[in-house]
Amino acid sequence: MSATDPGARPRDFRVGRGLSEKASAHLANPREQVDIVPPRLASTVLLVRDGEPDSASSGASGVEVFMIRRVPTMEFAPSMWVFPGGGVDARDAETAIPWAGPSPQEWAARIDVAEPVARQLVIAAVREVFEECGVLLAGPHADSVVGDLTAAEWAAERAALLAKEQSLAQMLSRRKLVLRSDLLSLRDHWVTPPFEPRRYDTYFFAALLPTGQIADDATTEADQVAWVRPEDALARVAAQQDRMMPPTIVNVERVGRARSAAAFVAHQPQVLRVMPEPVVEGDSVVLRAQLPENSEPT
Secondary structure (H helix, E strand, O other): OOOOOOOEEEEEEEOOHHHHHHHHHHHHOOOOHHHOOOOEEEEEEEEEEEOOOOOOOOOOOOEEEEEEEEOOOOOOOOOOEEOOEEEOOHHHHOOOOOEEOOOHHHHHHHHOOOHHHHHHHHHHHHHHHHHHHOOOOEEOOOOOOOOOOOOHHHHHHHHHHHOOOOOHHHHHHHOOOEEEHHHOEEEEEEEOOOOOOOOEEEEEEEEEOOOOOOOOOOOOOEEEEEEEOHHHHHHHHHOOOOOOOHHHHHHHHHHHOOOOHHHHHHOOOOOOEEOOEEEEEOOEEEEEEEEEOOOOOO
């Protein structure tokens, strides 16, 4: 869907000095269309679980979301708190992958993309969450999920995926596992603004932490990982103690409105294509995004 959908509403986000300078330069001298970097397809996953109720905070959500803070040397979003995810690559285009749940054709209809693109986005989501935090949305059967993945053999599988020595399809086939596409739900769709030198066309998915699995910190892309309460994470951002990009803020807020992790994953919200645009407000530049009227079930 387009961000110009009548159900969209504008929201402004203040940005740091570096991004503000790039946005201001773009507004002062917009580049020709040929100079704009095409966005790369990407998938990211909001991995959620039910936390312990906080009796000291009336009305606080018990739902927690797994997040990583990117190392400061990353070219894109350094030192930002994000969800596990990354770009689609050639490995994700393999068609001979064991698959259970909604078919690539059904996902194509849900995401509103061509079937090969939908397949790649789902595969990338499952691959990235396994590579970055060791959670595997797959099982030996269509109604089961693998359990404890802390053994050294699984670390070796992750390392081989990261080194691009194998594809997710090859790993699943060899281990006689099937990808569980039914464990994912589509949440959001954001595109990096055109003034950025690195751009992503990112689809946000959600998934429950499978029983018996543990999300870990064994990734070189992060210097911190944590299960966070939305209220706490947003408070740290507001106090300028932590940093998040606009799509991350919006989706953490949505987790905070969910009554349970299962309800959050089961909910199928309206999904618009959102690409923030720089707008001059007074003596500063903000990023304005057109967001869907999107509330979580209560």
